[in-house]
Amino acid sequence: MIETQVLIVGGGPVGLVLALELEQRGVSTVLVERNPTMPRCPRADVASGRSLEHFRRLGIADEIRAHAMPVDHPMDVVWCSRLAEWELARFPYPTPGKARGILGSRNDGSQPLEPRAKIPQLALEKVLTGALERPGTRATPLCGWELDSFEEDADGVHVTIRSVASGDLRPVRTQYLVGCDGAESATRKGLGLGLEIASTRDLLRGMRGGSLRALASLGRAVLRGERRPDGRLYLVHFRSGERAFFDRFGAAWRIQSPVGGTLIAENGIDTWTLHVPLQAGADASTLDPKQIVSRALGRELACEILAAQEWTPRLAVAESYGRGRVWLAGDAAHQMVPPGSHGLNTGIGDAVDLGWKLAAVLQGWGGDGLLPSYEAERRPIGRRNRDASAGHLSIRMQIAAARTPLVHEDSPRGEAARDRLRKRILELGNLEDEAVGIDLGDRYDGSPAVAGETGEPPAWSMASYVASTWPGSRPPSVILEDGRGIFDLFGPGFTLVRFADLPVERFVEAARLRGMPLWVVDVRDRNATRIYERGLVLIRPDQHVAWRGDETPDTALEIVDRVRGAGS
Numbered sequence: 285m286i287e288t289q290v291l292i293v294g295g296g297p298v299g300l301v302l303a304l305e306l307e308q309r310g311v312s313t314v315l316v317e318r319n320p321t322m323p324r325c326p327r328a329d330v331a332s333g334r335s336l337e338h339f340r341r342l343g344i345a346d347e348i349r350a351h352a353m354p355v356d357h358p359m360d361v362v363w364c365s366r367l368a369e370w371e372l373a374r375f376p377y378p379t380p381g382k383a384r385g386i387l388g389s390r391n392d393g394s395q396p397l398e399p400r401a402k403i404p405q406l407a408l409e410k411v412l413t414g415a416l417e418r419p420g421t422r423a424t425p426l427c428g429w430e431l432d433s434f435e436e437d438a439d440g441v442h443v444t445i446r447s448v449a450s451g452d453l454r455p456v457r458t459q460y461l462v463g464c465d466g467a468e469s470a471t472r473k474g475l476g477l478g479l480e481i482a483s484t485r486d487l488l489r490g491m492r493g494g495s496l497r498a499l500a501s502l503g504r505a506v507l508r509g510e511r512r513p514d515g516r517l518y519l520v521h522f523r524s525g526e527r528a529f530f531d532r533f534g535a536a537w538r539i540q541s542p543v544g545g546t547l548i549a550e551n552g553i554d555t556w557t558l559h560v561p562l563q564a565g566a567d568a569s570t571l572d573p574k575q576i577v578s579r580a581l582g583r584e585l586a587c588e589i590l591a592a593q594e595w596t597p598r599l600a601v602a603e604s605y606g607r608g609r610v611w612l613a614g615d616a617a618h619q620m621v622p623p624g625s626h627g628l629n630t631g632i633g634d635a636v637d638l639g640w641k642l643a644a645v646l647q648g649w650g651g652d653g654l655l656p657s658y659e660a661e662r663r664p665i666g667r668r669n670r671d672a673s674a675g676h677l678s679i680r681m682q683i684a685a686a687r688t689p690l691v692h693e694d695s696p697r698g699e700a701a702r703d704r705l706r707k708r709i710l711e712l713g714n715l716e717d718e719a720v721g722i723d724l725g726d727r728y729d730g731s732p733a734v735a736g737e738t739g740e741p742p743a744w745s746m747a748s749y750v751a752s753t754w755p756g757s758r759p760p761s762v763i764l765e766d767g768r769g770i771f772d773l774f775g776p777g778f779t780l781v782r783f784a785d786l787p788v789e790r791f792v793e794a795a796r797l798r799g800m801p802l803w804v805v806d807v808r809d810r811n812a813t814r815i816y817e818r819g820l821v822l823i824r825p826d827q828h829v830a831w832r833g834d835e836t837p838d839t840a841l842e843i844v845d846r847v848r849g850a851g852s
C-alpha cells in the first residue's frame with residue numbers, strides 16, 4: 285500500500301504547482317497522472333504577472349522566462365479580415381524586455397514584481413515537472429496511473445488507482461486527496477458535484493449593447509444556409525520555416541480574424557498554433573491538419589504538424605470546491621474559454637491558496653475552518669473569472685457580428701467596410717489582454733481566514749488595479765531603496781511587516797502559542813511605508829494580507845486564531 289499525506293490526481297499545471305507548493309512546505313505527495321508521457325499540445329499560452337510572482341517564490345521564475353517568448357519579440361495583437369487578408373486593427377503591447385523596464389520605472393505599487401510571460405503551457409509544464417523531479421524532493425510522480433475510486437473516513441481517504449496500460453489496481457492511503465484532474469474530473473464526479481454552466485443565452489445577455497446585433501447576425505447567417513460553429517475548436521500546432529510569410533503584418537503575438545481563427549506565435553522563431561472553430565457536424569478525426577492550416581492562411585505552406593486536436597471550451601464552475609478531505613482545483617473546479625488565459629492562472633491561484641492551507645492543517649497549526657476557507661476565497665474568484673472570460677468572448681462575438689462580407693472585397697467599398705470594422709474593433713477594445721484587475725486584484729473579502737475591517741474596500745474593476753493592503757488583498761509590490769523587492773522578504777509562513785518601531789511581542793507570543801510560523805520583518809523605506817498604509821501588515825504564506833493596523837492590539841491571539849482558520 286502506498287501511503288502519503290496528499291494524493292494529487294492530475295499532473296497538469298495546477299497539479300504540478302500544488303505539488304511544488306506542498307514540497308516547499310515539507311509535505312509528502314503522490315501525484316497520479318493518467319498520461320504516460322508529457323502532452324504535445326501547447327494549450328494556454330500566458331502566465332500572468334501574479335502567477336510569475338508565485339513562480340518567483342517557488343524559485344522557478346527565471347527558468348520559466350528562459351522558455352518564454354524572447355525579450356525582444358513584439359507582443360502586438362492584430363485583427364485582420366482573414367488570417368490571409370488585410371490588417372484591420374492592432375493593439376500594441378511592449379516586448380517582454382520593455383515590459384520589465386516599465387515595471388522598474390513605476391515603483392508606486394501598481395505593478396507586479398514580475399511581468400507576465402508568454403509561454404506555451406507545454407513548456408511551462410516541462411519546467412514545473414523538472415522542478416518537481418529535482419534530487420531530494422519528496423514528491424512521487426506516478427505517470428500512467430489514473431484515479432479509479434475513493435472513499436473518505438475520519439482519518440484519511442482510501443484511494444484506488446488503476447494502471448492505464450495493464451488495468452492493475454493499487455490501493456493508496458492518503459490524508460487528503462486533491463482532484464486537479466481537469467474538465468472531466470473523476471474526483472469531482474466522485475464527490476457527486478455538478479457544474480454551473482454558463483449558457484450561450486447568458487453570454488449574449490452579457491454583451492455590452494451588442495447582443496441584438498450579434499443575434500441578428502447569427503440569424504442572417506442561418507438564413508444564408510451557413511453552418512454555424514458549435515462551440516468546438518480545432519487546434520493545430522505546427523512548425524514552419526516560412527517566417528517572412530508569418531511576419532506579413534509585422535511580428536506579433538496573436539493574429540485573429542472575425543471569421544474565426546486565431547494564430548498564436550509560440551516561441552517567436554518557428555512554431556505556431558492555429559485555433560479554428562469547428563462547424564456543426566464536422567468530424568475532427570477526418571480533418572487533415574495541413575489542409576486546415578493552408579485554408580486558414582490562404583496558401584500551401586511548408587510546415588511540420590506537431591499536434592492537432594479538437595476540444596470544447598466551456599464556461600463553468602463546480603457547485604462546490606470540495607469538502608472534508610477531498611478538494612478540487614484548476615479546471616476540475618472551473619472552466620473558461622481561451623480569451624484572457626484566465627483558466628490557467630485561476631488554477632495556479634487555487635493551487636497556491638490550497639497548498640499552504642493543507643500544509644498548515646497537516647502540521648497541526650491550521651484550524652478546522654482553514655480548508656473550508658479555500659472554497660470561500662477561491663470559488664467567488666472562479667465565478668468572477670469565468671464571467672470575465674465570457675465577457676472577453678462576447679467582445680470577440682460582437683466583432684464577428686459586425687463583420688460584413690464586404691470587408692473581404694478588394695475595392696473602395698471594401699476598404700470603407702474595413703474602416704468601419706476597424707473603428708468598431710478599437711471601440712470595443714482588447715480587455716482580454718489588459719485585465720489587470722483579474723491579474724493582480726484577487727481579494728478575499730469576508731473570508732473566515734482574514735481579519736477584515738469595517739469601512740469601504742477599494743473599488744475593484746477588471747481594467748484597473750488599486751494598490752492597497754486592505755485585508756484579503758494581494759499586497760502591493762514595491763522595490764525598496766536597497767534594490768530588494770518587498771515580496772522577497774516575506775517568509776514561507778506568516779510575515780509581520782513592521783514599518784516603524786512598534787512592539788509586536790503579543791503577536792509573536794500568540795503565534796508561538798499556536799505553533800503558527802511567523803517572521804517579523806523590519807522595513808524602513810518611505811515609499812513602501814506610504815504604499816502599505818499601516819505600521820504593521822500581516823502577510824499570509826500565499827502573499828495575501830491577513831490583517832493590518834498601526835499597533836499590536838490586545839486581541840492579537842484572536843487575530844492569529846482567525847487567520848489560521850480557528851476563529852469564530
Ligand SMILES: Cc1cc2nc3c(=O)[nH]c(=O)nc-3n(C[C@H](O)[C@H](O)[C@H](O)COP(=O)(O)OP(=O)(O)OC[C@H]3O[C@@H](n4cnc5c(N)ncnc54)[C@H](O)[C@@H]3O)c2cc1C
Nearest residue numbers: 294296297298318327328430431465466614615622625627
Ligand atoms: C486541447 C486544449 C487546448 C486548450 N487551449 C487553451 C488556450 O488556447 N488558452 C487557454 O487559456 N486555455 C486553453 N486550454 C485550457 C487550459 O489548458 C486549462 O485551463 C489548464 O490546462 C488547466 O490546468 P489543470 O491542471 O487544471 O488541468 P489540465 O491541464 O486539464 O490537467 C489535468 C490533468 O489530469 C489528468 N487526468 C485527468 N483525469 C485523470 C484521472 N482520472 N486520473 C489521473 N489523471 C487524470 C490529465 O491527463 C491531465 O494531465 C486548453 C485546453 C485543452 C484541453
